[in-house]
Amino acid sequence: MGRRSAYWFALPAVGFLGLFLLYPFLDVLRFSTWDWSGLSEPRPIGLENYRDILQDPDFYKSLRITLVFGAMTLAPFILLSILLALALDGQPYERPVKALLFLPGLVTLGGATVAWYTLFSPEYGALASLVPVPRWDQSPFWALVLVTLFTIWRHIGYGVLVVSARLKAIPKTLLEAAAVDGASPAQTFRFITLPLLRPAITYLLVIGTVLSLQSYTAVFLLTRGGPFGGTEVLGYYLYKTGFEVGRLGYAAALTVVILLLTLFFAAAQVRLLREEK
Amino acid sequence: MRWLSHAFVGLVVFLVALPFLWMAYAAFIPPQLIFTGDIFSQLAFSLENFRVLGQEGFWDGFWGRLLFSALLTGGVTLLQLFTGFLAAYALKEGAPLLPFFLLLLAIPVELLLVPLYGLLAGLRLLDTLWALVLPFAASPFIVYLLFQGMRTVPEELLEAARLDGAGHRVLLTRILLPLLRPQLIAAGVLAFAAHWNLVLYPRIVAGGKELKTVQTWITDLQRQNPADWGPLSAAALAATLPLVIIYLLYERRIVETFEEGLKG
Numbered sequence: 256m257g258r259r260s261a262y263w264f265a266l267p268a269v270g271f272l273g274l275f276l277l278y279p280f281l282d283v284l285r286f287s288t289w290d291w292s293g294l295s296e297p298r299p300i301g302l303e304n305y306r307d308i309l310q311d312p313d314f315y316k317s318l319r320i321t322l323v324f325g326a327m328t329l330a331p332f333i334l335l336s337i338l339l340a341l342a343l344d345g346q347p348y349e350r351p352v353k354a355l356l357f358l359p360g361l362v363t364l365g366g367a368t369v370a371w372y373t374l375f376s377p378e379y380g381a382l383a384s385l386v387p388v389p390r391w392d393q394s395p396f397w398a399l400v401l402v403t404l405f406t407i408w409r410h411i412g413y414g415v416l417v418v419s420a421r422l423k424a425i426p427k428t429l430l431e432a433a434a435v436d437g438a439s440p441a442q443t444f445r446f447i448t449l450p451l452l453r454p455a456i457t458y459l460l461v462i463g464t465v466l467s468l469q470s471y472t473a474v475f476l477l478t479r480g481g482p483f484g485g486t487e488v489l490g491y492y493l494y495k496t497g498f499e500v501g502r503l504g505y506a507a508a509l510t511v512v513i514l515l516l517t518l519f520f521a522a523a524q525v526r527l528l529r530e531e532k
Numbered sequence: 533m534r535w536l537s538h539a540f541v542g543l544v545v546f547l548v549a550l551p552f553l554w555m556a557y558a559a560f561i562p563p564q565l566i567f568t569g570d571i572f573s574q575l576a577f578s579l580e581n582f583r584v585l586g587q588e589g590f591w592d593g594f595w596g597r598l599l600f601s602a603l604l605t606g607g608v609t610l611l612q613l614f615t616g617f618l619a620a621y622a623l624k625e626g627a628p629l630l631p632f633f634l635l636l637l638a639i640p641v642e643l644l645l646v647p648l649y650g651l652l653a654g655l656r657l658l659d660t661l662w663a664l665v666l667p668f669a670a671s672p673f674i675v676y677l678l679f680q681g682m683r684t685v686p687e688e689l690l691e692a693a694r695l696d697g698a699g700h701r702v703l704l705t706r707i708l709l710p711l712l713r714p715q716l717i718a719a720g721v722l723a724f725a726a727h728w729n730l731v732l733y734p735r736i737v738a739g740g741k742e743l744k745t746v747q748t749w750i751t752d753l754q755r756q757n758p759a760d761w762g763p764l765s766a767a768a769l770a771a772t773l774p775l776v777i778i779y780l781l782y783e784r785r786i787v788e789t790f791e792e793g794l795k796g
Contacts, residue, residue, distance in 0.1 A: 258625045258626060259625075260700070261621060261622050261625035261626075261627070261700060262622050262625065262626075262627040263622070264618040264619065264621050264622040264625075264700070265618065265619040265622035265623070265627050265629055267614075267615045267618060267619070267669075267670065268615040268616060268618065268619035268633075268670040268675055269619070269629065269632070270670075271615060271666070271669040271670035272633075272636055272670050272671075272672060274651075275648070275651070275666060275667040275668075275669070276636055276639055276641065276644075276667075276672070277636060277639070278651065279644045279647035279648050279650075279651050280639050280644060280647070282647045282650065282651065283644070283646060283647040286646060286647055286650055293649065293653065335544075338540065339540075339541070339544060341537075342537040342538075342540050342541050343541060346541070348541070350784075352541060352545055353787060354780075354783045354784075354787060355545060355548060355549060356544075356545075356548055357779075357783075357786070357787060358548075358552075358776065358779060359548060359551075361721075361722075361725040361775060361779050362725075362772045362775050362776060362779075363728065363729065363746075363747065363750075363768070363771045363772045363775060364729045364731055364747065365731065365746070365747040365748075365750040365751050365754075365768070365771065366555070366750060366767070366768035366769070366771045366772040367551060367768075367772070368751075368754070369555070369750060369754055369761075369764045369765060369767070369768035370551035370552070370554055370555040370558075370765070370768055371551055372754060372758065373554070373558060373761040373764060373765060374550070374551060374554050376758070378759075379758075379759045379761075381554060381558070381572075381761075384572070385572070408547075408548060408551070411544075411548070413790070416787065416790055416791060420791055465640075469640050469642060469643050470642075471642075471732070472642075472731050472732065475731060475732060476731065476751065490642070490643070493643075493645070493646075494645065494732060497645065497646050497649075498645070498649075498736055503646055503649070503650070506645075506646045507646045507647065507650075510643055510644070510645075510646055510647070513643060514640075514643065517640075
C-alpha cells in the first residue's frame, strides 16, 4: 500500500479549514470595501471605509483604551507569572496549585462572569456588604480595572506554566556554581535566572499584546463597553459597529486595521527585544 | 523569606478560588435571605434557586439549554477529534501540509466575526444548527496537538503492522487510536471548553430560541435580573460544574499537554 494514499486523510480537515477559516480570513478584505448592513444589497465603495476609520474619533478613543488596557493587564500579568512560578518552584503544593490556577481559563465564561458580577457589583454585590467597592459602574477607570482583573484571573495559569517550564530548563549546576562563587540569592536571580527567563517573558509579552489587542469577550460580559464608553476596546467597537449598529462593511475594515495593528506591534516587540540583547 | 513565599501563594490561591467558592455558596442561599441582605450572618441551605431555573418549561428553560449545549459541543468535539486524528495521520505519513496548519494556527478566529457572518449568510446557513457546527468541524490546534502525539509513536511499530498486511483502517483504529488515547482526551477537553465558551459568535449567527446555548441563556438572565443572584448563581454553578469535574479528572494530562506544547 502506497503511503501517499494516506495523504487523502487530511482532506476533511483541509476542506473545513479552507472554507471556514482561510477563506473568511482573506474574504474580509473584499467585505471591507463594501457599504453593507447584512440585510441590504452590498454597494462597493472602494477604500472609503478606511478613510472613514482614519477620521473616526471613536476609533481613536477605542485604540487608546485598548492600549491602556493592554498595559494595565500585561505588566501585572507578567510580574505575577514570574513571582508565582518562582514561589511554586519545587514546593510540595506546586502541582495542585498550578492545576487550580489553570481552572478559570476553562470553565464556563458566562458562569464565571455571574460569579464576578454578583461578588463585585457595587450596588448589590456580596462584597459590597462587607467592604466598600469602587463604583466601577460609574467610573471608567475602575471598570477597566475590573476587566483587567478578570482577564488576569482567566489567564494567570498559562502565564505561570510558561515561566515555570523555562525555569525548570535552567541547569541547577549553574545556580550552585553562582552560590559557591559567593553570589547572594538576589544576585543569582538578577544575573542568572532573570536573563535565562527572557525567552519566556518575550513570549508572554508578544502573545499577551496580540490577545489584548483583539479581546472583547470580557468587556461584553462585564461592562458592555460602559460606563460612558470607557471600556470600549477595539474588539468591542468592532462588534458594536458591525452587529449592533449594522455597518458590516465598516466593521470588516476595522477587522483589517486591527489585524495590521497586531502585526505591527508583534513585529516591533520581537525586533526591539532582539536588538536589546 | 520562605514564609513570605508561602503566604504569597496562599493569598493568590484564595483570590483565584474566591469566585468559585462564592458561586457554590450563593447557589444554595435561600431567596428570602438574599432579599433581606443577610447573606453571611446566618448559614442556611436551600434548593429553591435550582427549582426556579426550570420555570420556563424544559426546552426553553435552563436545563434544556444545558442539555442542548452539552450535546452540541460534545458533537462538535467528536467531529474535531475525528478530522484532526485523520489529518494528523496524513501528516505523520509525510503529507507536506504542516506549514498550512501552522499558518492557520496564527489566524485569530475571534476576529473573524464579520467575514464568517458574510459567508454563512451567502450559504444560507444563518440561524441553523450548521452555523454552530460547520465552522468548528476542524481545528488547526487539535490537528497540531494530535500530530505532536503521533510523532512519538515509533515508525517500526507501524512498519511491522504494514508488513502484516494492515491497511490504513487497521493502523488507525487498532494501533494509533489506543496509543493516542491520552492526547485525544486532552485535546478533547480543550476543544470542548473552547466551543462551550463561545459568547458572541452564537449570539450573532444563531440567535433564535431553539438554538440558544446555555452561555447565551445565562448572559440574558444576567441582563434581565442582575440583582437576582440566587437563580443566577445556581445556573452558573450547574453550567460550570461539569467542566470542572472533567478538568479535575484529566488535569494532569491537560497541563502536561500544554507543557509539551511549550517545548515544541
